[in-house]
Amino acid sequence: MDIKDIKSLIKVITDTDITEFEMENEEQRIVIKRGSEPEVVHVSAPAYAPAQPAAPVPAAAPAAAAAPADVAPAAVNDQYDTIPSPIVGTFYAAPSPDSDPYVKVGDVVEAGQTLCIVEAMKLMNEIEAEFKCKIIEISKANAQPVEFGDALFVVEKV
Known part of the structure; x- marks a missing residue:
């Protein structure tokens, strides 16, 4: 058409x-x-990218460079994927301020399940999981602005 x-x-x-x-x-x-x-637009998040390890710390910062604990989380994050924001907007973890969030850390979600809302120009865009996964980390706080490609969730494929 x-x-x-x-x-x-x-x-x-x-x-x-x-x-x-x-x-x-x-x-x-x-x-x-x-x-x-209110208009709700369903948006599938783009292809998931593996979580990026932390940027290398310059040698000029001796306290951070000397701490081996900073290196360990980066190696663990290689097994996780991130769910990036497909648009610029405002992150909302729940459908309304007095509602429970769509997902919590530790939840296992099915493909097509709503993870959050990203509001852009008064349009509420539901971000859905593209595959079954476990929520490891929620990277944004409620009502926090997000940019295109910002990590919204760190997940582990199930």
Whole structure:
């Protein structure tokens, strides 16, 4: 369906009292909703990248360079993946301020399960898991701004 067809479909719907329209075929799916409900957009996170080890500490910082404990977590992180933010926005761990978070550290989530919301320009984008995994770390605090590619979660594939 081209943009001209979509525009004419929207025109027909806005000229009626229809509040929701959905059409699906083997190639595409179109959903049009009208009203004052907040819009929720489902976004699958892009391909997961292995967690990057900590940047090497310059020799000028002797206290950090001398501590072997700083090296151990970097080696452990090689077994984990990160779930990056697919967009710039604000991270929300729960659907509303008084709700429980979607996931907690230690939870095992299924593919397609909502992990968080990233709000961008008043659109609530649900970030979903692309595969079954265990949440090792939640990298962002609630209501914290995120950039494209920022790690939202550190996960272990199950």
